[in-house]
């Protein structure tokens with residue numbers, strides 16, 4: 208079993224650390240945020256991720272993991288260091304902010320006195336791994352004994368544990384062939400289960416991650432562009448997606464039309480890719496991603512305008528919003544289409560009654576102009592309009608008859624196109640989908 212450190216305890220880091228410990232490796236996980244370290248050491252995961260708290264508690268009880276803010280612990284206790292810090296979008300530009308990466312390697316390098324492996328997992332602009340490797344060699348006492356491997360992570364929120372333990376593929380960007388075995392030992396269980404292993408250079412490994420996210424984002428905006436068309440001509444975008452999805456070259460997944468994508472990855476990754484392409488003089492070839500981003504953002508305005516059209520005016524109307532997180536099984540509000548719509552409606556004068564099964568503490572922490580309602584039974588009271596914006600299973604199980612008695616008007620917009628039309632219509636509701644006929648969605 209390996210001695211591992213995980214640097215950065217955000218979404219990626221905590222999941223990776225707990226999963227590696229569950230495989231029997233000895234893990235020390237570092238974060239510069241001492242409060243975070245204290246709560247993780249007590250087994251508290253600061254975000255909602257199914258299965259992760261249990262895994263963390265088991266690892267703590269088995270003494271397979273501990274948390275620290277002390278870089279000397281990391282250098283002393285591990286031979287393989289996973290770099291899992293965040294690379295968010297810079298506030299004033301579309302490029303990625305690499306300050307956490309720079310700070311991590313400058314703290315770690317002077318302490319690397321013996322040969323070791325650094326494994327980059329953060330999502331970075333292409334070319335980053337090369338300078339990290341050069342920096343580490345130049346600034347570590349162990350010099351050329353410090354080897355870097357680039358090993359992008361593809362975990363989805365809500366499935367983070369499963370995706371870490373049973374990934375679709377393992378990608379290793381290397382400079383030295385002998386570094387492969389260090390990683391294949393650590394990932395032995397996944398590789399034994401026939402997970403494809405792709406060994407390549409740094410630049411390709413970095414690009415695999417951004418290309419995958421750019422492709423997924425493009426797929427979603429592609430189908431959302433067709434949702435506009437479908438609304439205009441009375442076609443059904445869901446049936447269209449099913450039909451083209453039968454073509455295995457296309458595939459059905461990520462063709463669900465609705466209010467578009469959000470979260471901490473897809474939006475910032477397509478922007479960072481455009482910024483990097485532009486630095487490399489290739490911006491014209493990545494113009495399409497600007498369009499992908501614009502189609503995506505326009506979906507939020509479209510729903511706001513649809514609500515305005517339905518209600519004639521938004522001023523002083525009561526609107527119930529189901530869902531705040533950017534997707535179900537997550538409490539992540541980063542670039543959430545649901546929250547974006549809620550705030551735009553509030554700005555336009557509507558009173559927002561917002562429910563989410565897990566994200567309300569994050570909503571409250573942001574002190575937003577919405578009324579957060581814990582009990583889903585109470586969120587419908589007096590509503591002029593209901594918007595279904597995050598496809599939690601809970602919302603598909605709502606009885607439209609019961610809630611029909613609580614609202615002022617039985618009108619719902621299904622921003623995710625998943626509610627049962629017959630069920631809602633038979634209970635007397637006017638249900639509007641995005642890109643489905645008979646739904647009066649075309650503005």
Ligand code: UDX
Nearest residue numbers: 360361362363364461462463467468469470472533534
């Ligand atoms: C994504 C990638 O899937 C993952 O591989 C990468 O490591 C990180 O970024 P995540 O951000 O967890 O993962 O969310 P994902 O499941 O990809 O969904 C992204 C957004 O797209 C969500 O807002 C979701 O609601 C939306 N979406 C997804 C659609 O609107 N339609 C679809 O068909 C699929």
